[in-house]
Amino acid sequence: MTTIGYPYTLPTTGNVSFQEFFVLNAQYQRPVSDATAFRGRLRTALKEHKHSDRHDFLNVQKALEDYIPFLFGLVAGIENTELELSNEVETTWRCTISNIALSSKQPQVKHKSIHYEAIFTLLTLGYVLMDRANEYAQSVQNKILIAIGDISSYGKGHGEGSSSVGANHGANNTIHGSGSIPGSSSATSSSEFSIGISNSSNANSGNSSSGGSSGGGGGNSASRLFKKSSSNFSAKNSNTIGEFTDYLTDDDLAAIDHQLTTAADLYCKAAGVFEYIAQDMIPKWSNNSHITSTATAIVTTTQDVAGLNVNKSLSSKKFTPESIRPVDIQTSVVSAHIRLALAEAHSCTVRKAAIKAARASAIRQLISSGSSTVASGTTPKTSYVLLAKLTIGVKEEYERAYGLLKSVKDLNEISSDFRAHVKDAKVYYEALAQTLLGMDAYEAQHYGKAIGFLSLARTSFAALSKASKSHTIAQAAAFEYRLSNEKVIAFQKINDSVTFEQIPTQAQLLAVMPSGRDLLSSKKYMPPRPNFGIAATAGEGGQGGADESVKKLAYALQGAYF
Template sequence: MSYQFYLPTTGAVSFSDFFEGEYTSDISDASAQRGRLRTVLKGHKKESEDARDLASIINTIDDYLPYLLSIIQCLESKELQATKPIETSWRSTLSDHIIHTGSNAPRIIGAGIHYELMFVLLTYAYATSLQGSEYVRTLQQMQPDSPTAPMPTNSPLATLYNKAADSLNTAASVFLHVADQVIPSYKLANKDSPVETLRDVSVALSKMTMADAQSVAINKALCFGNLSKSLAAKLYLGVASQYEMAYGLISSLKSGGGQEVASDIKKYILDGTLFYKAMAKKYLALDANDNQNMGVAVGFLRECKSDLKSVQQLSLTKPHQLRKSSTVAARALKEEDAVNDLLQKFTMINDTVAYQDVPTRQDLQRMIPSGRSVLEMKKYVPPVPVFGHFSNFGGKDDTSYARSGNYW
């Protein structure tokens, strides 16, 4: 499960119109690389979902970034001089708009080269997150709904799980890099700047996509049979906590220029918080059952069912349509079917054999442990620039191919 980002498009730009100094040929190459990115983003917008090539977009950004970072470094070292203020235009796909939404959102002009870098890296994060989503969808198609035994560790599913978690982890690291390294360098032009320029938005997206990566890693561990029920509960609580922090950041933002973070992002995060709290309670119930605490097991399953119902009630989709969708609410509906079976079974055992009191909601709340993480966030390291009198902007000692080690 991960959020389905819209990829932005951008207006045409020739860097030769803005700079004078050395590197005339390199500046032309930078314009050509940017033109390639603009073309693939426009093509992505027109293609059907099945025909979209996210790897091509990621590779094109990998090729463009060293040139863009070279321009930034040359500007900072005074090797390049801007002949006029640099402006680029990008669609704000994270904003709520009265008329336009998603990839049809209006393009917003921003001043400064860091505005360009910000949107390029955000687009990179969107694309890698979407690639993680594609891996998850493939997993769902290949994986049986109710495996009867742990899968072998050499299963092709293990590789897909790793790719999905890694893609989402990469997206989270890029979002955090934008928040900590790029946005502070961007000079806010006016109050009408898009929500993408707000640091808390990128931090929230980093937490959201990292939570998505964590959930994939948990599912892998459960499928391969090496995760205890009590630890699964703590890990799901960790996922819910990440979503909760993301929602807190976004919901506390003051809107500017009439724009706010898109409502479907807020809904996704809120749904995710409720869903993973429910999953944690399910595994707390299973752990209680293993330890002969049937009253506690029944109590947590009731609370789990209530949370799953809340997720579905927040959706405007009708139940029969929900079963065919891939939303969080659809997962909640499917999970509720399994929880109902468990609740019926555990209630019968408690009513006929165990005779244990079912704790109150307040007592159950006190039994909920702290959350934990299963993955560490990666650190995003920008590629090394390709021109300029410098050699270590990206934190590496030698220049290497931008896509070294990355093949799809």
């Protein structure tokens, strides 16, 4: 299974000098000046990241972590009146989740509040953690694609260059009760692939030799996925279904396990940051007396429309504190980020287990056929049903996220790409769960049920690879379509010649799908102690310093992820 984390665009911010907003005595001139300097460094890092071809997320994260203690010092100083304001702190951030209307750029939004600055800074930290996790997850997929010799075809995305074995099998391209499978019209040479059945069966399968791949992918687009002769296990059993794990060494699998563990940890940390914003910072902003008293005159949105700067002042109207905020920092949208982060953390953990299950399944098949000398006791079995339940849990997290997005007063304010990603991810993970249920039925030798579930998954993957507006999901669906298509064809051959089981209808299959299960929780964000002021020296700071965070722990390492 392929993870599909949303690729967040990091916001950028305008220049600001904090000295302009305070009446400073000698004690606070240096720390406030340092806060301005570290914010300037963060702004530079974000600008460089935006204009660079190679994104250095660690550099941005370091700049954020250096600036946040100074920012929390400002927040604590304002809240406990330690710092005297001459003017309300006003900063500008470019929104990246807001929809782009009549403009090629996201809107720059200016607000008067130190909490606005703190929320957007922490939101940027959450985005960075999500993007770092996405990089680890993508590196796993690249390693798999390189191992099976298929990186060129997958890189094209949206199904381009992907090969589909047995596409001209008339009976194989239909699901009992559900019609034809879209995107399965390409023909592939039977000599190019072995789908786990003997070569003589392939020769009689009716495949034409019109080329090795569809979509003009070139000669290198055909993967080695089902060429069992090149497998590390050198399969002799003609009834063995090929798995991509056959082409990964033990070192590869260990590296994949580490990368997925790291990705899951980063996703959980990001969820903790988003949770802190939604449960702590946004309520503080709403309850702050300065915000509620000036909520009618603090927002100016600047957009570049057709080369002209258009300022839309909202000061003449009455608004609630939530409605005047950009959609990026509304509670529902931030809460949706929590659900997405947890969903992908769950997905990474399930993917680790699924890879191990595929590896163990292939080894057990070889042991049963006498093709391997590995002891049977060394191949623990992972339940595909359990993996399916956990994957359905991922789908349900995306459903919750989409429900939160729909609670926004005007859904069109949210980026269409973001909405499409969340919506299509629900379908994608449901199809992955159906794939796992199909593999469970296959291991139980219920070929009719296996064909039914895998065919449902194949239909969904084919539709997503062609129609999804999310490039990430379209790429992943194209790859998963190929895997499910290969298995459907192989299982149908066995069922048509040996088992003759009836294939359940779509309604029957959906009725027996299990409910989802959760696996991980967010990793609590521990805000740093402010770098200056009373909160920096007191045992417990106004922003929940390190000592306060430790005191609140019920047990050692609470909130840690392993």
